[in-house]
Amino acid sequence: MKTIVVYYSNKGSNKYLAEKISQSLSCDIVEIKPRINVFLLFLMNLNFGIKPLKKNIQAFDNVILCGPIWMGKLIPPLRSFISRYFDSINKLVFVTCCGSTYEKKDEKFGHGLVFKVVEDLLKEKCILCQAFPINLVLPDDKKEDTEAFMKVHLNDDNFKGEIVIHFNNFINKVTDLIK
8 A cells, every 4th residue: 555645834844744754654755836835825715726746646545635724724735635636535644733722623723623624525535634733842831822832843852742642643543544
């Protein structure tokens, strides 16, 4: 079974996460590149599509789609990927490094709402959705600090402790699902 990680990242956390997943599963990785990469346009949900990927998605049995959630929305580059490659996807795992916490996942800007959108778009092709809230890498006294939250990005220095436990559980689950 061949697996590929497909990712979009604006500030680097989802790129870091995608690379960790790719390394852990020893699989290919490819970046989604929007035709126009403008954060404000994405927030307004304007979509100009994505450039063709440098890999043939049909050659893979499993796709792990990794990217951010902004303001509780499935952002245009990720939505464009799903739309453009829907027929080529057999099984998809959606994963995100995001701002919403596990406790607030079903609130207005929560990742749980985006997971429902992904599941509705992909139906039975979506086999798992997983979030890695960025607050997992913050010290306890900074977990509610908005300024600290906005400044932190996943990297080798902070990818330890709680997030590693969640990551290892995710890798084990994915390994079982993509066999």
